[in-house]
Each structure stands twice: as C-alpha cells, then as structure tokens.
Amino acid sequence: MEDFLNDEVRAVGGRVEEILDEILPESLEWERLVRTYPVPALAVAAVGGFYLGLRHGTVILAAVSSYLASEVSRNVGEILGER
Numbered sequence: 273m274e275d276f277l278n279d280e281v282r283a284v285g286g287r288v289e290e291i292l293d294e295i296l297p298e299s300l301e302w303e304r305l306v307r308t309y310p311v312p313a314l315a316v317a318a319v320g321g322f323y324l325g326l327r328h329g330t331v332i333l334a335a336v337s338s339y340l341a342s343e344v345s346r347n348v349g350e351i352l353g354e355r
Contacts, residue, residue, distance in 0.1 A: 289303075296302055306313040325332065 292302055
C-alpha cells in the first residue's frame with residue numbers, strides 16, 4: 273500500500289509540475305524559486321489553497337470524500353477477500 277501511495281503522490285506531483293509549466297512563462301524558473309525561497313513559496317501556496325477552498329470548498333470536499341470512500345471500500349474489500 274505504501275508503494276502505491278508513493279507512486280500516486282509522484283503522479284500528482286508530476287501533473288502539478290506539468291500544469292505549472294503550461295501556465296507560467298518559460299523565463300520563470302519556479303522550481304529554483306521554490307528551492308531558494310521555501311517559506312514565501314509555502315505562503316503563496318497556502319494563500320492560493322485558502323482562496324481555492326473559499327471559492328470551491330464544497331466541490332473539493334465532495335470529490336475528496338468520494339475518493340476516500342471508494343478507497344476505503346476497496347481496501348476493506350481486499351482485506352475481507354472479496355476481490
């Protein structure tokens with residue numbers, strides 16, 4: 273399960289990098305900026321997440337809840353040998 277989680281986290285991280293590369297100008301080296309200024313980068317991410325949560329919190333919560341419920345159901349099914 274831990275390997276699956278790590279692969280999934282890496283996949284999401286790769287997708288975030290692709291999105292940022294598409295949105296941000298090529299001249300902006302955001303990865304270097306994050307490594308150089310981690311605290312301001314974290315602050316920007318926190319403000320962005322807060323704003324995103326205010327605007328779309330119910331949709332995000334519904335999506336996360338649905339995903340977690342399906343994962344719990346799948347894992348319980350595997351434990352009980354139903355799969």
